[in-house]
Amino acid sequence: MDTATLSQHLQTIEDDGYCIIENAIEQDLIEEVRETVARLEADLEVQPRGNRAEGYATKRMYNLLGKDRAFWKLPTHENVLPFPEHLLDDECILSGTTCMHIGPGEVHQGLHSDDGLVTVSRPRIPFMVTTIWAFTDFTDENGATRIVPGSHRFDHEPGKGEQIEHIPAEMKAGSVLILNGGTWHCGGANTTNNDWRLGISVQYCQGYLRQQQNQYYSLAPDDVKAMPQRLAALCGFGLYKGIMGHVDGASPGRFLGAHEVDEIAYAAMRTKNGVAES
Numbered sequence: 001m002d003t004a005t006l007s008q009h010l011q012t013i014e015d016d017g018y019c020i021i022e023n024a025i026e027q028d029l030i031e032e033v034r035e036t037v038a039r040l041e042a043d044l045e046v047q048p049r050g051n052r053a054e055g056y057a058t059k060r061m062y063n064l065l066g067k068d069r070a071f072w073k074l075p076t077h078e079n080v081l082p083f084p085e086h087l088l089d090d091e092c093i094l095s096g097t098t099c100m101h102i103g104p105g106e107v108h109q110g111l112h113s114d115d116g117l118v119t120v121s122r123p124r125i126p127f128m129v130t131t132i133w134a135f136t137d138f139t140d141e142n143g144a145t146r147i148v149p150g151s152h153r154f155d156h157e158p159g160k161g162e163q164i165e166h167i168p169a170e171m172k173a174g175s176v177l178i179l180n181g182g183t184w185h186c187g188g189a190n191t192t193n194n195d196w197r198l199g200i201s202v203q204y205c206q207g208y209l210r211q212q213q214n215q216y217y218s219l220a221p222d223d224v225k226a227m228p229q230r231l232a233a234l235c236g237f238g239l240y241k242g243i244m245g246h247v248d249g250a251s252p253g254r255f256l257g258a259h260e261v262d263e264i265a266y267a268a269m270r271t272k273n274g275v276a277e278s
Ligand SMILES: O=C(O)CCC(=O)C(=O)O
Pocket: 053, 100, 109, 114, 132, 143, 144, 145, 146, 185, 186, 187, 188, 199
């Protein structure tokens, strides 16, 4: 994405709390992800989890990077990664990767903001950035994500049953919705008879925040060793600001033997002979 386009989108997010990037995903990636989701849903016998947050007619899968390497292309995608890098910073990490396949009959989710568990008073900087990838068209009828424009500036989280207008983020397959983590939104109701809405969310958070989905236990060590450096760092196998997250003074990547993310803690404060500078 060129810098002028990126700046325009960042301005839209600043103003409205979200933006939609059309034609962000290549056709062959769309097809690969659709096929992978269909195969995994069958192999894992995915069923709705049956509550208001996760849905009664929605098939959800979490921790996608550990389920199939096809998903590895998403978090570092050149049309998407610049957004969390700008809205958080380039030491942001992945909070979660979730497939949300909304089926006919689903009711809409409760309004929420994805970083709503953070106790710092609002309005504030975003602690998360959520990107929702459309692998089918998102329509008002089939459960397009619903958004309260401008709500990233509100001074509170949505109260239970709070009534406020929200609009559907309708978009074509291949588009990506980018949300400031403080923007109120929810998955939409699916009022169709047979139109499943396939979305994947890739969520990023500040590098010092606890990740919503645990990456360390959900990824096999061999997968981490095989990951490109940027992806392994996003998963949290490096160190935040050279310090946070260390295991006995080194990065989780070194602990696993993943050479791409091998760091020593406090390295910037060490001299060559290993004696810490004052
Ligand atoms: O499915 C969607 O469109 C959004 C889901 C969502 O916001 C969530 O689960 O946090």
